[in-house]
Amino acid sequence: MMAPRGLLTIRVSRRSFLQAGTAAATAAAGLVSRGSVVRASAATDSSFDPWVEVNAENLRHNVGEIARRVAPRPILAVVKNNGYGLGVANVARLLEPLSPIAGFAVVKLAEALAIREAGVKKPVLLMGPFDEAGLDEAVAKDITPMVYTPIGDVLERVARKRGRSVPVHVCVDTGIGRVGVPHAKAAPLIRDLAARPSVQLQGVMMTFTEDPAFDKEQLARFQSLCGSLQGEGVRLGTRHAASSFGLFQHPDAFLDMVRPGMALYGMYSEPEFRGLGLLDLRPAVSLKARVIYVKQLRAGESAGYNRAYVAKQDVWVATLPVGHADGLPRVAAKGGRVRIGGALYPLIASVSASHSIVEIGPEPRVAIGDVASYFDAQDGSRPEDLAQACGSSVYDLAMHLNPLLPRRVL
Numbered sequence: 001m002m003a004p005r006g007l008l009t010i011r012v013s014r015r016s017f018l019q020a021g022t023a024a025a026t027a028a029a030g031l032v033s034r035g036s037v038v039r040a041s042a043a044t045d046s047s048f049d050p051w052v053e054v055n056a057e058n059l060r061h062n063v064g065e066i067a068r069r070v071a072p073r074p075i076l077a078v079v080k081n082n083g084y085g086l087g088v089a090n091v092a093r094l095l096e097p098l099s100p101i102a103g104f105a106v107v108k109l110a111e112a113l114a115i116r117e118a119g120v121k122k123p124v125l126l127m128g129p130f131d132e133a134g135l136d137e138a139v140a141k142d143i144t145p146m147v148y149t150p151i152g153d154v155l156e157r158v159a160r161k162r163g164r165s166v167p168v169h170v171c172v173d174t175g176i177g178r179v180g181v182p183h184a185k186a187a188p189l190i191r192d193l194a195a196r197p198s199v200q201l202q203g204v205m206m207t208f209t210e211d212p213a214f215d216k217e218q219l220a221r222f223q224s225l226c227g228s229l230q231g232e233g234v235r236l237g238t239r240h241a242a243s244s245f246g247l248f249q250h251p252d253a254f255l256d257m258v259r260p261g262m263a264l265y266g267m268y269s270e271p272e273f274r275g276l277g278l279l280d281l282r283p284a285v286s287l288k289a290r291v292i293y294v295k296q297l298r299a300g301e302s303a304g305y306n307r308a309y310v311a312k313q314d315v316w317v318a319t320l321p322v323g324h325a326d327g328l329p330r331v332a333a334k335g336g337r338v339r340i341g342g343a344l345y346p347l348i349a350s351v352s353a354s355h356s357i358v359e360i361g362p363e364p365r366v367a368i369g370d371v372a373s374y375f376d377a378q379d380g381s382r383p384e385d386l387a388q389a390c391g392s393s394v395y396d397l398a399m400h401l402n403p404l405l406p407r408r409v410l
């Protein structure tokens with residue numbers, strides 16, 4: 001491990017950390033998930049590099065909360081975008097043993113395959129695009145495609161090749177205007193797929209725009225479509241629509257199964273949801289690093305590119321090895337705070353690619369090696385707190401976490 005500059009100023013208690021560094025790095029390596037992300041060997045991580053912590057207990061707690069709210073319906077866990085930053089294989093492995101979890105949903109074939117490579121057996125729904133070769137690979141690995149185009153002949157071809165029927169979920173666009181067969185044109189497609197012996201229609205799904213008034217119209221369109229097809233005797237399988245937003249806003253849209261992402265990871269997707277008392281969510285993800293340098297700026301001295309910060313009086317500042325390349329939004333320097341040793345300190349100057357700076361105040365109250373938390377499960381430094389303080393979103397904070405950062409599962 002390279003000694004950071006200023007090492008000689010380190011406190012005695014930090015020396016023991018440094019001496020233990022090699023052992024600690026080795027221990028941490030055992031906790032780093034492999035298979036979920038392509039990353040440099042854990043053995044090459046410096047103990048001063050930032051890391052992402054995954055709190056398994058909080059993840060389980062959140063599943064319990066959601067299961068209680070939607071009982072007796074199952075949960076299709078959305079683990080796309082590297083498991084919302086926690087590591088797709090990490091979360092799939094941690095969630096699979098929990099009985100309310102019916103399966104997993106991702107948007108990239110590579111993530112679906114990573115879940116299978118991690119040994120996870122529960123159903124995996126691929127909500128993203130694929131070509132015929134990709135479909136073939138998906139079917140071979142027991143991955144269920146989401147479909148919305150006249151793909152029946154291709155499904156039959158793959159079914160013949162694989163000697164098995166192909167399960168599908170049909171995505172219906174009830175007004176979001178992205179993927180999904182338009183609701184007014186959905187009935188012929190669904191009838192066609194349901195009639196093919198080599199296709200198993202396992203579910204139909206839709207996504208809300210999260211516009212409260214229009215959501216009602218969307219749900220009515222979906223219900224009307226499903227009702228008339230069921231009236232004809234078409235077996236639709238599992239109907240699902242509710243994301244985290246729906247868990248709070250649309251109990252009438254829980255249908256046969258719910259499909260949340262963010263709530264599983266313990267974050268309130270909208271600030272208003274936090275005070276409702278409907279779900280007690282506990283953040284299951286933290287972004288942490290150790291202070292790498294502490295210095296005093298004299299009045300008039302500056303910090304950051306373009307001299308973004310100029311000290312009004314003598315002040316101590318600490319440098320942290322976390323920048324926008326790690327997933328910290330640049331706007332975090334505009335109101336965000338970092339927890340170090342129980343206190344919250346403002347991020348100042350600018351967030352550069354690999355560094356950020358916090359203002360400590362008139363006394364040098366932190367030291368090299370102190371653990372700093374950009375967000376964690378504590379009130380005041382929850383992801384929602386950082387997002388709100390700097391005008392960012394919990395989706396940006398979680399999903400932009402660099403996949404190369406080590407994940408430590410606690």
Ligand SMILES: Cc1ncc(COP(=O)(O)O)c(C=O)c1O
Nearest residue numbers: 078207243244245259260261262
């Ligand atoms: C189709 C679909 N369903 C469910 C979700 C889960 O959403 P959330 O993380 O807000 O619960 C997403 C994520 O954006 C999605 O794209």
